[in-house]
Amino acid sequence: MSRLAKLRKASSLSDLAHILEVPAKSISYLLYIRSKSSLYTEFEIPKKTGGARTILAPCVELKYLQKQVATLLQDCSDEVDKAIAAKKSILIKYKSPKKTALSHGFKPGYSIVTNAVTHRNRNLVLNIDLKDFFGSIHFGRVRGFFLKNENFKLDPKVATVLAQIACFNNALPQGSPCSPILSNLIAHILDLRLAKLALTEKCNYSRYADDITFSTNKKAFSNNLARCIDPDAHLWVAGTTLEHTIKSSWFEINPKKTRLQYRDSRQTVTGLVVNSKVHVRAEYHRTAKAMAHRLFHTGSFELLKADKIGPAKKIAGSLHQLNGIFSFIYLINEYNRKLRAKNPLNPAFTAAPEKLKAIEQSHRKFIFYKDFYASTTPTIICEGKTDNIYLHAAIYSLSAKYPQLVETSADGSKKLKIKLFKYTDQIKRLMGLTGGSGELMKFMSSFTKECAFFKAPNGMKPVIMVIDNDHGASDIYTKIQAIKKLRSKPDGSDELHYIGQNLYVLPTPLGKEKHSMIEDLFDPTLLKTVLDGKTFNPSDKSNSATEYSKNHFSKYVVKANQKTIDFSGFEPLLNSIVKIITNHGKIFAP
Numbered sequence: 001m002s003r004l005a006k007l008r009k010a011s012s013l014s015d016l017a018h019i020l021e022v023p024a025k026s027i028s029y030l031l032y033i034r035s036k037s038s039l040y041t042e043f044e045i046p047k048k049t050g051g052a053r054t055i056l057a058p059c060v061e062l063k064y065l066q067k068q069v070a071t072l073l074q075d076c077s078d079e080v081d082k083a084i085a086a087k088k089s090i091l092i093k094y095k096s097p098k099k100t101a102l103s104h105g106f107k108p109g110y111s112i113v114t115n116a117v118t119h120r121n122r123n124l125v126l127n128i129d130l131k132d133f134f135g136s137i138h139f140g141r142v143r144g145f146f147l148k149n150e151n152f153k154l155d156p157k158v159a160t161v162l163a164q165i166a167c168f169n170n171a172l173p174q175g176s177p178c179s180p181i182l183s184n185l186i187a188h189i190l191d192l193r194l195a196k197l198a199l200t201e202k203c204n205y206s207r208y209a210d211d212i213t214f215s216t217n218k219k220a221f222s223n224n225l226a227r228c229i230d231p232d233a234h235l236w237v238a239g240t241t242l243e244h245t246i247k248s249s250w251f252e253i254n255p256k257k258t259r260l261q262y263r264d265s266r267q268t269v270t271g272l273v274v275n276s277k278v279h280v281r282a283e284y285h286r287t288a289k290a291m292a293h294r295l296f297h298t299g300s301f302e303l304l305k306a307d308k309i310g311p312a313k314k315i316a317g318s319l320h321q322l323n324g325i326f327s328f329i330y331l332i333n334e335y336n337r338k339l340r341a342k343n344p345l346n347p348a349f350t351a352a353p354e355k356l357k358a359i360e361q362s363h364r365k366f367i368f369y370k371d372f373y374a375s376t377t378p379t380i381i382c383e384g385k386t387d388n389i390y391l392h393a394a395i396y397s398l399s400a401k402y403p404q405l406v407e408t409s410a411d412g413s414k415k416l417k418i419k420l421f422k423y424t425d426q427i428k429r430l431m432g433l434t435g436g437s438g439e440l441m442k443f444m445s446s447f448t449k450e451c452a453f454f455k456a457p458n459g460m461k462p463v464i465m466v467i468d469n470d471h472g473a474s475d476i477y478t479k480i481q482a483i484k485k486l487r488s489k490p491d492g493s494d495e496l497h498y499i500g501q502n503l504y505v506l507p508t509p510l511g512k513e514k515h516s517m518i519e520d521l522f523d524p525t526l527l528k529t530v531l532d533g534k535t536f537n538p539s540d541k542s543n544s545a546t547e548y549s550k551n552h553f554s555k556y557v558v559k560a561n562q563k564t565i566d567f568s569g570f571e572p573l574l575n576s577i578v579k580i581i582t583n584h585g586k587i588f589a590p
Contacts, residue, residue, distance in 0.1 A: 004076040004151070011155045016162070020068040030062055031164050040168055040175070056173035060413055062165075063177060069165055070178040074108070077185060080151045102191035105209035106180030112270040113278060113335045115208040119215035120274045122204070125267045126214040126226050128238055128246075129257035133210035134172040134179055136251060137186055139163050142172070145186050183209070190249035197245055201225055208270050215269075226260055236260040272332060280332050288325050289362045291317060296369060299456035319370050326363040330426060333357070356430065364430040365453065371421060372502075373451050374459040378581050381421040381443075382466045384435035386554040387518050388420045391466075393562040394521075394570040401571070404578050418577075437472040440465060441479050448500045462502050462584040464577060468517035469507035480505065495576055504580050509572040519550075521569040522558075529557050 001009075003019065010016050017024035030039070040056040058066060101107070104115035119125050130136075146152050146159035154162070166172060172179040191207055198205035201224060203216035214225055224241035228234070238246070238253050246253055261267040266281075267274050273281055294301040295317075303317040337354060356364065371379060382388055396414055399406045407415045428434050433443065444465065451458065467473050469492045477490040480497050490497065492515070497505040508516045519527060519538045527536055536557070537547035558565065 002079055003072060004079045007072065007076060007158070008152065008154060010158045012157055013161050016158050020065070020072060022065055022068055026061065027065065027161070027165070030065060031161070036168075040173065053174065055175045056168060057175045058173075058177075060411070065165060066176050066178040069162065070181050073178065073181045073185065076152070077181065102195050102205065103184050103187065103207045105207070105211075106184055111331070112208060112272060113332060115206050115211075115213070116269040116272040116274050116278045118204050118206045119213055119267075119269045120278055121276055122215035122267070122274070123217045123219065123263050124215065124221060125261040125269060125274065126221060126236070127257070127259050127261070127269070128212040128214075128242070129254040130210040130212065130246070131252045131254040133251070134174050134183060137172045137183055138170045139167045141186060141250065142166055142182060149185075180209075187249075187251070190246065190251060193245050193249060194242075197224070197241065211270055213269050221260070226258075228260075234260070277336060278332065279336065280329050284325075285329065285359050288322070288329060289359065291322055291325075292362045292366050295319075295322065295456065296365065296453070297455045299374070319374075322366065323370060326366055327426070329359055330363060330430075333360070334426075334429070360430055367427070367431060368450055369454060369456075371419070372447070372463050373454055374456065375419065375461045375463070376459055378418045378461050378577075378584075379421055379463045380418055380466060380577070381440070381463065382435065382518075383437060383440065383468060384550070385423055386550040387435075387466065388422065389554040389559055390518055390521075391570075392416070392420060393558055393565070394567040395574065397562060397565065397567040398571065398574065402574055402578065404581060405574065418581075437467065437476060440467065441476050444476065444499055444503065444505065445479055445483065447503045451501045458502065460502060460585060462504055462580050464504045464506050464580055466506050466508070466518070466573070469510055470515040470517050473507060476505065496580060502584065504584075506573070506576055506580070509576075518573075519553075521567075521573060523566050523569065526557065526565060529553075531556055 006019050007016075010019060013027060014024045017027050020027075038059065039062050040058055042054060042056055045053050045055055057063075101110055101114065104110040104112070143159050143163040146154045146162055147156060166176065166178050166182055168176070172182060187207070191205075194207070194212065195205050198214055201214075201216070201222055202218065203214050203221070203225070206213050214221070221239070223239050225239045226236050226242070227239055228236050237255060237258055243253060263275065268281075271280075272278050291301040291303065301317045301322070302314040303321065305313050305315045340354075380388075380391065382391065395402060395405050395416065395418075399408055399414055405417055407417055409415070423433060423435050433439050447463075467476060473492065477492070480486070480499070481489045483499060484497070492507055492510060494507070495509075496507075499505060508518050508520065510516050511520065513520075517538065527538075529536060531548050531552060534546055534548045536553050537543070538550055538553070542549050
């Protein structure tokens, strides 16, 4: 039975709790007993256009419950979409699935890029903004949707509980994990109506959260969509039909943000330029590079904060903000790079990996600065994603013994005091790192030189490179001998190696054997766990027919059973990590 079918069949809070895999008592406590004032933490973040946006962050328990609801509703939505896709629809006139979508916000596989592509290379682009998007979706609308929507039609008790979980102060709160998917479900009727209007007017339509866009290659939009109220100032308002359609769907237009963009000027959709190819504004690139340059030389930078009354003001910027800026640029450039790689007929096509652009070089330096040179917490860099899972589970399991590595709150929740460096596609592209021993050797060799580029004070927090103490470490030991100008090559018996600056190499501890790898720290019986009739092979040359890999071991053995696994074998490695953190700058580093 599908999750949607189970949800429609549910008739009580207990039934819903079973579907969400959350104890019914926990839901009842959060909704009916716990103080409402303790459920959310309120704070503000600045808007680009001035003013502030109020964020309501749910408490840990409520956030988990809302995540479960969000996952359930996304599964239900996907099920409905598949059923609709199986039928013919007059609204689907493109072959690409990304272009058939009406809404692109908060959906897996969709983004501001897929939203902008719909309006690329058009004569006119009309932008409309919905006022108080989340706030306008109140408790009654959420409950009513679950009761009356043809795809749901839930039991009144279940509809009420879902609305109570989702809403706060009679509205969907910004900050709740289930607000995005609920807003899309409820706004779907608006999407259908506006798509029908766009089809009539022979133009394109898409929505990203509260941003609505129409585009056309006609010489002008009809008055149904837009009316010019001041030709000299190029001031436009929504047309009567468009405004009526939005109001009849229980949303409201923010008139201050309605604008019409012409082909002979820069056209933007959700912050991206769409005149020809989809790309980021050139001045955005320049600003990012300038802020990074300032950061690298002084340790700080400023950014402009819009003000409704006067000119924009300069405020201190954070690493988190600059990381967001670079990641935004990377997202768009990566999209275009993949397009070029898929099209051999494109003049810009190249079969070889593209060299890093100037903005990517700055992004690469920023990642090094943020994660290694000026990191505010000790950083562990391992030989792959699976090692991160092992260490994370071990540290949490042994948290009572290692308060230097993990913080335990009064409610029992835990938070690492160290950072486990994550390998991503972005890191692979920009840093050339995926966890291989050869890549780590290059990283170690160039570390001091990379650090010398920066003039800002460093963070003085150690970067600890954990390696398997096996045959693969031979080249690393050779490089350590050269860097440290040692008389003899390390044989793996040393507890750790200080390389320079704030970098350390930490081999896995040796036991009775002359070689070791991180998997040897587990109890031998755990390594013999059988999955679907297959045995574990930690090497890269496993037989898929009879053996399973590190990836499966980390996910389905370690992570799935971390509460019951004995991690005492990891204590020598964790002791060395604590030793480095405690003594860095005192004994090891000059």
